[in-house]
Amino acid sequence: MKDIAKKSNTMYLLDKYQLKASKKYGQNFLIDLNTIKKIVEITHIDKQTCVIEIGPGIGALTEQLSYRAGKVLCFEIDTRLKDVLKESIGEFDNIEIIFQDFLTVDLKKVVDELKQTYSKVCVVANLPYYITSDIIEHIITSSPQLDSIHAMVQKEVALKLTDENYKSPLIYMIESVGTISLDMNVSRTVFSPAPHVDSAIISIHIKREYNQKLTYVLKCAFTQKRKTIYNNLKDIFDNTKDVLHQCGIDEKLRPEQLKIEDYIKLTQFI
Numbered sequence: 090m091k092d093i094a095k096k097s098n099t100m101y102l103l104d105k106y107q108l109k110a111s112k113k114y115g116q117n118f119l120i121d122l123n124t125i126k127k128i129v130e131i132t133h134i135d136k137q138t139c140v141i142e143i144g145p146g147i148g149a150l151t152e153q154l155s156y157r158a159g160k161v162l163c164f165e166i167d168t169r170l171k172d173v174l175k176e177s178i179g180e181f182d183n184i185e186i187i188f189q190d191f192l193t194v195d196l197k198k199v200v201d202e203l204k205q206t207y208s209k210v211c212v213v214a215n216l217p218y219y220i221t222s223d224i225i226e227h228i229i230t231s232s233p234q235l236d237s238i239h240a241m242v243q244k245e246v247a248l249k250l251t252d253e254n255y256k257s258p259l260i261y262m263i264e265s266v267g268t269i270s271l272d273m274n275v276s277r278t279v280f281s282p283a284p285h286v287d288s289a290i291i292s293i294h295i296k297r298e299y300n301q302k303l304t305y306v307l308k309c310a311f312t313q314k315r316k317t318i319y320n321n322l323k324d325i326f327d328n329t330k331d332v333l334h335q336c337g338i339d340e341k342l343r344p345e346q347l348k349i350e351d352y353i354k355l356t357q358f359i
């Protein structure tokens with residue numbers, strides 16, 4: 090089917106397959122072709138790129154990605170979408186759909202294989218909002234040889250993730266591998282059903298491999314956000330005061346006052 094995102098095409102497909110958007114799976118389908126084309130522009134993909142799409146839904150974004158990418162590999166959790174996806178994008182020979190929860194995908198293995206054929210591999214997704222953070226964390230901590238991530242998230246989340254004065258374990262994880270930017274605001278009116286909030290597209294450009302020890306250090310450091318870094322870390326090292334001193338970190342700082350470089354230094358003592 091051409092231009093699946095046109096409202097008339099989306100409605101035809103949802104109607105024909107009696108599909109009610111599932112709240113459980115965070116389904117809000119894009120129904121505006123212009124918005125989708127702008128998202129595709131942001132990704133800078135070309136025929137040497139393989140896109141991994143999380144949650145193709147009924148294929149609206151997938152279709153437009155497939156015109157520009159070498160391949161689109163999709164992971165979709167909702168098996169009810171099998172028939173509709175067969176009708177909407179079944180004819181495209183550069184699209185592959187795997188029905189699997191993305192959080193259970195061995196992403197490192199998948200990307201390693203794709204990198205043998207494609208010079209660039211990136212993730213593009215209109216993310217289900219209920220697991221936005223889990224998905225971004227899963228991607229980063231899997232340490233794949235990915236080039237970039239382009240994701241639609243709630244606007245509020247996009248603003249937090251790109252606010253230099255706000256810190257969380259996820260933000261430090263992102264900082265440790267590359268850079269993040271807010272690229273485009275998206276109105277709630279271009280989805281069906283329309284969510285209660287507006288959205289935004291964020292891009293993460295990956296430049297470095299993830300340090301696996303960082304997850305543990307960050308989780309411990311943020312056990313109690315109001316406590317000092319010393320109090321949060323005092324049980325994970327034999328002599329925490331000494332470790333903090335060797336890293337040049339003031340023991341009275343709160344976890345969100347440290348720089349990513351401080352956390353990287355701390356991983357060397359794990």
Ligand code: SAM
Nearest residue numbers: 114117118119144145146166167190191215217
């Ligand atoms: N890409 C479509 C679009 O833009 O119209 C649909 C986006 S909708 C916000 C989120 C999609 O992610 C749905 O198709 C949903 O079924 C799927 N999804 C939700 N949880 C998932 C998971 N854990 N793994 C894979 N797909 C998931």
